[in-house]
Amino acid sequence: MGYRQMKHELYVIGMGPGREEKMTLEALQALEACDTIVGYTVYVDLLKMRFPDKEYMTTPMRQETRRCRMAFEEAQKGKRVAMVCSGDAGVYGMSGLMLELGREYPDCQVTVISGVTAALAGAALLGAPLMHDFAVISLSDLLTPWEKIEKRLRAAAAADFVICLYNPSSKKRSDYLKRACQIIFEEAGQELVCGVVKSAGREGECAEVMYLSELEEYPADMFTTVFIGNSETRIIDGRMVTPRGYQNI
Ligand code: SAH
Secondary structure (H helix, E strand, C coil), rough: CCCCCCCCCEEEEEEECCCCCCHHHHHHHHHHHHCEEEHHHHHHHHHHHCCCCCCCEEECCCCHHHHHHHHHHHHHHCCEEEEEEECCCCCCCCCCHHHHHHEEEEEEEEECCCCCCHHHHHHHHHHHCCCCEEEEEEEECCCCHHHHHHHHHHHHHHHHCEEECCCCCCHHHCCCHHHHHHHHHHHHHHCCCCEEEEEECCCCCCEEEHHHHHCCCCCCCEEEEEEECCCEEEEEECCECCCHHHHHC
C-alpha cells in the first residue's frame, strides 16, 4: 500500500430537534472536536451558547451551495469543520449536497453523523404513530414540483402508509396542508387519526392529536411536523397509536 495523504476533515452533523439532550453523544463529541461550525443562522444560534469558543460561519436559507463551499474552503485552510443541520443531516438536510460537491474537493474527507429527525422526535411526543410502514413527504415545492408531491401523497395514501409531512406550510404556501389533506382523504376514503407536533425539543413544544378533517384547518408553521395515520391508527388515552398487530397473533 502506498502512502496516503491525510485529508482535510469535515463532519456533517445532525443536531437533533433542539435541546442538547436530544443530540447524540457522537454529535456532541464531534462538535467539541471541531474548530469551525457552519450552518443556517437559526441552528448556529442554538449552538453558540453551548460552544462559545468555536468559530461560526452562517449563511441565510436558500444559500445552501455557498454554505457548503464555505465549509470545504475552511477545511482546506486546515480547520476541522462541522456543517450542522437540525434533526438528521440526511433528511432534507445538507449531507447529500456535501457529498455531491465533495467530488470537487478530493483533498477533503466528509463524515456524516446521524441525528434524531423531526419525525422520530415528534412521534415519541404523540405516542407511537410510526409503528408500521410509513412514508415521509415534504410539502415544499422549492426543489420538487407540486405535481410530483401530489403523486407521492396519492400513492402513499392509496397504499395505506402512515404519512409524515415535513415543511407543511410557509407564508407563500399557506394552503398546501389543506390541499394535502384533501388528496389523502380522496385516496383513503375515510376519516383518519392525525397528529401535529410544533417545535419538538424546543421552547413552545406542543403535540396535538386530531382527525384529518380538523387537520385541514390547522395553522401549521415551518416548525411543525404533521402525522397522518393509516386506516388502523387509533387514539388510545389521548395518544396516537398505529397498531403493529401483535395482539392479532
Ligand atoms: N433535517 C431536518 C428536517 C429539515 S426540513 C430533520 O431531520 O428533522 C424542515 C422541517 O422539519 C420543518 O418544516 C418541520 O416540518 C420539521 N422540523 C424540524 N425541526 C422540527 C422541530 N423541532 N419540531 C417539529 N418539526 C420540526
